[in-house]
Structure formats: C-alpha cells, structure tokens
Amino acid sequence: MMHFLLLFSRQGKLRLQKWFLPLPERERKKIVKDMTTMVLARKPRTCNFLHWKDLKIVYKRYASLYFCCALENQDNELLALEILHRYVELLDKYFGNVCELDIIFNFEKAYFILDELLMGGEIQETSKLSIVKSIEASDMLQETMEEYISKPAF
C-alpha cells in the first residue's frame, strides 16, 4: 500500500499531496520537509529508490517536478515507477503536453485524475483508456449540471 504521494518542484515547493494514512497536520508537514530535503539532495545519476524509516521511497523527476511516493516493504518498487509514469501520462493526455504550470493552476483537476488512478493507496484501474473516459464523463457532468442549474427548467 502506498502511504503518500507528493509532487514538488526543484525549489522544494509543494504542488500536490495525497495522503493515504491519517496523520496529524504537523506530522505531514515534517514528512514533506524530510522528503523534499532527501530527494532534492540526490545526485543526477543515482537510483530512484531510498530508504526512510521503515518505508521505501520511490521518486522520479519529470522536467521540473519531482514525483515521490512511499511504499511498504512488500510493495514492488519497479512497479511504483510504472505507477508514477502512468499518472504523468494521464496528466499529459488531459492537459495536452502537461507542464508544471498546468498542475499549479489546475490543481483540483490533478487531484480528480489521481483519484481515478489510485484509491486507498492501491491502483484502482489499470487501463489508461478507461480512466481518461471517466474523467471526461465527470467533467461533462459538471458542465451540464452547471448549465442545468443556471437555466430555469420552465
């Protein structure tokens, strides 16, 4: 099970945080600080796995953003790399050539996409196509309902 997923920039600014365990706010802030320090200190051609407390940390850098997640002992690190990659692909498909600014200005959509990929720290859908369809349908629902509400029925 994944414990958390963080996205942060090269300057250490947090862009997205998803927690799959209940932790107090102070604890979360500390973890974010630890992760950013640890991951940003890594040299360029080192492996993508770290050990922190009793968790395995998997991180990958995509352009200016670091994607970082924490796994339990029995989880497969190489697969976690694939999960992170899958998330990036989904963002790319949705925003069209995604860049960090897209995620900054549309963070709520980044969360909605993540919620279609992961749930309770586990993968919920393995088909990229299926997820893309669901997101599109949800957005459609949002728009039509907006219109429906603002237009009087009679």
Add this chain to the structure above:
Amino acid sequence: MTPSVRLQEMIRVIRSARTQGEERGIIQRECADIRSQFRQGDNGERSHSLAKLLYVHMLGYPAHFGQMECVRLIASPRYSEKRIGYLGAMMLLDENQDASLLITNSIKNDLSHSSQYVQSLALCTLACMGSAEMCRDLAPEIERLLRASHSYIKKKATLCAVHIIRKVPELAELFTPSARTLLSEKNHGVLHGAVVLITELCERNPDTLVQFRKAVPELVQIMKGLVTSSYSPEHNVAGISDPFLQVRILRLLRILGHNNDTASDAMNDLLAQVATNTDSSKTAGSAVLYETVLTIMDINSESGLRVLAVNILGRFLLNNDRNIRYISMTSLQKIVQTDHNAVQRHRGTIVDCLKDQDTSVKRRALELSLALVSAVNIRSMMKELLIFLSVCPPELRSQTASGIFNAAERYSPSKRWHIDTILHVLTTAGGDVRDETVPNLIQLITTASELHCYTVHKLYRALIKDIAQQSLVQVACWCIGEYGDLLLKGECEEIEPVQVTEDDILDALETVLQSHMSSPATRGFALTATMKLSTRITDNVDRIRSIVSIYGSCIDLELQQRAVEYNALFKKYDHMRAAVLERMPVMDKNSPGHTNGDTSGEIKEPDTSKPKPVEAGLLSEPASQVCDLLDLLGGTDTPLQLSPAPTSTPTTTSSADLLDLLGGLEITPVPTVSVYEKNGLSLKIQCDKQTETEVTVTLIASNSTQNDITNFTLQAAVPKSVQLQMKAPSGNVIPAHGLGQVTQTVLLNNPNKVSLKMRIRVAYSNQGAMHQDTVQIDSFPSAACQPSFSPL
C-alpha cells in the same frame, strides 16, 4: 471555463508576490474574503471559495475554518459542489477531526445516487479518510455495491472494502464470500481490486488463507492468459500485458504458496513460464520478473526453479539500469543466508558494485559483500573491502569497519594477517571504529606472542608517522610500553630492521603526551607506557622520572593522579617497581572485565576510570583477578561467577594490598567448620562478617594422606548478585600427614542480601593421579557462621 478563473486569478496574484511577507498579506486578504463568502450561504460561489482555500492550504497556511464548508458542499445537490466538497474533505478532514463524522450521512446517501460519478466520489472519500466508525456504518452498503453494480463502481467498492478491512478487521468476514466471486470478472480493474482484496483477507486471517488456496488454479489460469495473450492496446505497457495485475497476482500466489507444497506445485510451471518469457528490457517487464523471483524464493519451489531465479538476479546485477542493480542486490541480500552458494557465484559482480557512484547501491553491495565473506575467499574479499574503506562515503565507514572486524575475527587465516588487517583499518578509519576495538586488539596482540616484535615495530612506525587516529595511538602506546625492549633490539625477522634508540621511543611518547590532538585517554596510555619503559630501558630512566614528575601537577585529574602514583613508585616503592611493571600475561578473551575501560576519551571519577590494562599492569596478576576487582565496581552477567584461584607469585601480595580498595581484611579467629572430607583431603571454612553485606571466608585445606598433595587449586562460584574476590592462596602443595595447611581467603560482597551459597571445586594431584571434586555450601546463616553444607 469561467468559474475557475477566479481561482486562477488568485493563484496568479499569490505567485506574483515578491516576498514572503507580501504573500502572507495577500493570503490574509483572500482568507477574509473566503470567510465572508462562506457566511453568505448558497450563492453559486461556494465551490470556488473552497477551491481557493484548498490552494492556500497546500501552501501551508491554516485552513480549518473550511471544514464545515466541506460538509455543507458535500450535501449540495450540484455535482460541481459535491466534487470540490469531497476533495476538501479528503484534504482537510481526517478521522481525527470531529467534523468527519458529519459527512457519514451524505456519503450514505450518495452511495445510492443515480449517477455513478457521485457514487464514485463517495466511495473514493470513504476509502481515503473513512474512520473506523464510518466504516462500520457503511460496510453493508459497500458490500451491496460489490455485488450489484457494474464494473466502474464494483472496482471502487472493492478497494473501499480493502480500506474497511484495514480499519475494522472484524468486518473481513462480511466481504469474504463476494471476494471469491469477483475473481471471475473479466474487467481488469475489478479483477485487480479483487486480487488486492483477497490478499488483504489472507494476510489477516490464516483460515481465510486456507480457504483461498483453492483459488490457486484459477489465479494461475488468469496469469497464463495475461502472459500468453495477444497484444491488447488497452492494457499493454512496453510489451507486457497489464503488468500491474500480473504483479499483484504473483504477490497473492506468493502468500498462498508459502509453506504449502500443493499450492507451490500448482504454480511451478507458471512461474517458470513467466520467468523465461518475460521481456525485461523495460521497467514494466523487470517489475514482473522481480516479483516472480520473490515469489519463487518464498514458496516451496523445486531447486531448478530456484537456480533460475538466482540467475535472473545475477543477470539483473549486470544490467545498465541502476535501479535494477539495486533491486537485485536487495533481493540477493534476502536469500544470501538460504542459498549461499548460488549467490557466491555472483560475488565478483557484487564486489564490482562497491565501486558504483550511487551511495544506495554501494550500501547494498557492502552488506552483500560482508555476507558473502567466507573462509575460502577471505583474503581477496578483505583486499577489496580495505580498498573500499579508503574511498567509501563517510556514512558507510563505521559499518564497513565493524564488518571488516567481524569477518577478520571469524575467518582470519593467520594471527599476523589479523593484526595487519586491524592495523590497516585503524590507520584508514580509526575515528569510525567502535570503542571495544582497542581492548580487543590489545588482547589479540598479547595472544600472538611470536609476533610481539613485529607488531611493536609496525606500531612504532605508524605512531611516528601520524598521531591523529586515537585508537591507533592508544594501541601503539600500549605496545611500546609493554614490548619496548623488543623494539630496541632492532631486528625482527618479518620486517626491515631499523635502529631505534631509547630517546626515539621516549620522544615519540612525549609527542603524544604533549599533542593537543591526543584525547585524555590517549595521554593516559602514553604516560603509563612511559612508566613501564622505566624497567625496560637502561639509560634514560632519569628522563622518565622527570616526565612523570612534571605530570604530577597536570591540570587533567586523571593524568595527575597517575603521575603522582608513578612518582610514588619511583620513590617510596622503588623496590617493587620491577615486579609491578613486569610483562603482562596473556589475557583471556572472555573475562568479564575485558571490555571495561573507557577508551573514548571521557574523564570519569578517578577510582572507576583506570583502563584495565593499566590496572592489570600494576597488579601484575592474571587478568581474571583484576576482573574480580573491577566486578566489584560493576556486575557481570554470567549467572555464577567462576573465578579460578590465581597462581601464587611471591611478590604480588604486597602490591595487591597497595591497591586494595576494600581496606583491612584481617581474619579474626572464629571457629572452623569442616565442609569436605574425602580421600584424605579435608576442607574447613571460617567465616566472618565484616559489615552488613561483606563476609570474609577463609578456606583451610589439609592433607592426612601418606603423600603430598600437589597442584592444589580451589575455584569458587557464588550466586549472581554476590561479588566474589579470591585472594592468593598460601601455596599449592599440602604436605602429607597433616604437617601443613593451605589457606585461601575469599571476600564476598552481598549487596542485595540474598541467601549466600557457595560452590567450591577442588582440583589436585596425589601420587600422580588427578582428582577433582565439588562441594556446595548452602548457607552462611549468622555472624557466628555455622554453615550448612551438602557435599556433591
């Protein structure tokens, strides 16, 4: 989309702030704005305000005033408001907040909503932050959704069930029946969720595990389908069909096949097939192979399969991708104990990884290399490890050093090699070694008596080169003090001869004494070594005398005390000096006081801080006697302390008195009681209570046979909390016909006032035959000391 513009506008404004203070000001204004929006109630703007608040929250600012707004928005009929409300709930509410309970009802309603996307929001939120309370309330709903709905909802309900089971394990039984049927689903999302659910159920309950073992053939079938299926664009990742599902199934198979032959047999073929057919050129394939290897190693697989698995790991070791090398070493580490020979085959590659740039890889390679050291490869491995030690990153140094020491201790081919290795480590990384290294090394040196000359020469050379490494300097000083005469002799067969004069040696020691790099403990070593040399050199004794007297007024309390005592040795007790500073005998490795003695340079109170070598040197008795003395200052953990009687040396008793910490120990005449009589040997004891907790026991042995009893020794053991000190016996020959006696005094300290018992073992020769016997004394009741005893 118009509605989001206001959010994006705010984000733009915040990002344009040039200083932290400016940003704080903007945030404060926005938060005030948001608060007033919330107060206004329903006006179509609430969702944007909450979105803005969530952004502010991500920047790290407090946002708890938005919690109630989340609750309200979730209850709204509008999808856009529900969506942002649920997102807010996941970000701001967790199970520790009271407000989280308020959304339970909304979730319940939304779980039966007509739109599947609303249902999905509720499911997602429950799986993310649902507390045990909420889970208990909503579990029946989830179970219904597992069975009834179509795949979009089913897959989410399954993962929600996983979360429920994690929070409330008792509810596992509720989901077990449905889990089984879910395995026949075709949809990969649902199938994946089902496998996760079954894994969770099996991990928590062994009975469920037995039940699900019957599903192994079905799982094998699904796996086979995935591995051999034709290209499916929907699930394909780099040539592998749905690696996510494959990995999860393999993991479940691992759990089901563990320690079970039938299940393991059923999956053997499949595992072989996956292991051989999976293309590992990309990460997806490697992930599947990795999981396969883990599964093979963890179930009762046949040996051919295990070899296949280890070879895959070996292949991974040569992969260019650093991640794969790291993974491979982690896995090899897990199996190095069980499949040692198989892993040994890849030793060369592993040792090469020590030179990798990446610290994580280096660390793994180090752990593996240390696990692979054996008697056969010790020399070559040690060479590599020593090279590694000189270039390794600082955080790995102490681990490397202790690993090298352990390996050297277990497998060293010769004493000289062992000593050389330790010296090499001390020169390279002396600052990172453990504290016990110094006494351990000293003990090792004393046992290698044929190498004393070689060792002292080597250490002397190391000392004059560099005095920064404290452990090395300490050992060097000790050796020079002990074996200085060998150093002066100049020649030594194993090392190039170099002429060393007495002045050279004293210069070296004085440099250590005066250098600001030397720790207080090191200076103590140097001073004692200087003192010891006074009996080993001939010309410069006056120089030593002057050094010692200078330090008599040293500011360092420890050094001052030593110098004063050594001065006393020169003046008042000069007649004893030779005996006191005599060469030390071989130390026993396992003696309890062996690792006492602080070598890390801290100053403690004078009476407890003398390092053992100094103490032992001055007493000039076997180390075990010294350990007894130190045991009075600190206990040991062996249940019964056996202290062999020290061999008597004529000049020792007086020096023992010199340092006797217990004060006067006259034996007052009390009635003797006989405790043992056999074969002409009789043993009597007298005991006398000195204080509340101290008892002095005198053992008197006499011989009524025709022949002298020779090699007579007594050993005594007492209960754990009692401290025992045996004094030197009066002799070890008991004349025949009762013409003489041997007495030996034993001091007992019983701080916990347990009932005193003593077991005494006697050993002697009579008429050429060795005898040994034991007697136990069960109680020493009172001051009058009438012991009861039971001969064994």
